[in-house]
Amino acid sequence: xxxxSQKPSRDICQRGTSLTIQCQVDSQVTMMFWYRQQPGQSLxxxxxxxxxxxxxYESGFVIDKFPIxxxxxxxxxxxxxxxxxxxxxxxxxSVQSEDYEQYFGPGxxxxxx
Amino acid sequence: GDSVTQMEGPVTLSEEAFLTINCTYTATGxxxxxxxxxxxxxxxxxxxxxxxADDKGSNKGFEATYRKETTSFHLEKGSVQVSDSAVYFCxxxxxxxxxxxxxTILRVKS
Numbered sequence: 001x002x003x004x005s006q007k008p009s010r011d012i013c014q015r016g017t018s019l020t021i022q023c024q025v026d027s028q029v030t031m032m033f034w035y036r037q038q039p040g041q042s043l044x045x046x047x048x049x050x051x052x053x054x055x056x057y058e059s060g061f062v063i064d065k066f067p068i069x070x071x072x073x074x075x076x077x078x079x080x081x082x083x084x085x086x087x088x089x090x091x092x093x094s095v096q097s098e099d100y101e102q103y104f105g106p107g108x109x110x111x112x113x
Numbered sequence: 114g115d116s117v118t119q120m121e122g123p124v125t126l127s128e129e130a131f132l133t134i135n136c137t138y139t140a141t142g143x144x145x146x147x148x149x150x151x152x153x154x155x156x157x158x159x160x161x162x163x164x165x166a167d168d169k170g171s172n173k174g175f176e177a178t179y180r181k182e183t184t185s186f187h188l189e190k191g192s193v194q195v196s197d198s199a200v201y202f203c204x205x206x207x208x209x210x211x212x213x214x215x216x217t218i219l220r221v222k223s
Binding site for chain 1: 145158209
């Protein structure tokens with residue numbers, strides 16, 4: 001299984017600002033995913049990020065709000081833009097192994113005040 | 114669309130009790146099924162999986178059987194420990210897409 005790290009682990013931000021979350025994997029992977037886990041709720045897929053192409057966003061999520069970069073096969077960033085209190089969530093990245101198992105990072109706990 | 118329904122929690126058990134967490138799914142095709150566990154303050158970990166009907170996934174004393182006829186993937190453990198206290202998520206997946214249930218909180222008392 002892959003080892004995944006995320007930075008920051010948590011942050012408190014003011015509304016209207018932006019935060020960029022980093023995800024680093026210890027091996028090269030084709031697909032990386034970004035999820036949101038709102039307080040007390042399950043995980044919702046935000047987008048899928050392939051290296052060298054635009055991210056694919058799920059219904060309800062747009063690139064202007066959640067721009068994603070994928071500069072190489074071990075790294076990705078998710079930016080939460082123009083934040084509001086409703087963006088307070090845990091944001092998780094994950095990667096997929098060759099046998100379609102997904103492994104998750106520890107998450108970034110974001111609080112917007 | 115595809116969906117996963119889990120029993121509501123929290124589930125509170127005494128140590129060494131038998132655990133069942135129910136999970137049923139709705140799917141248009143033939144997904145793989147997963148159980149993930151999230152310990153306090155940590156990220157999600159894959160607990161077990163099953164890729165086709167009648168497969169049994171098992172890990173750390175936990176088991177779940179892929180039941181196509183009842184569209185279920187119930188999680189069981191014969192004797193829980195305090196260290197099993199966590200949130201358990203059932204999920205279905207096609208290729209690179211995962212759909213998660215709402216999660217079930219398990220609390221085990223000593």
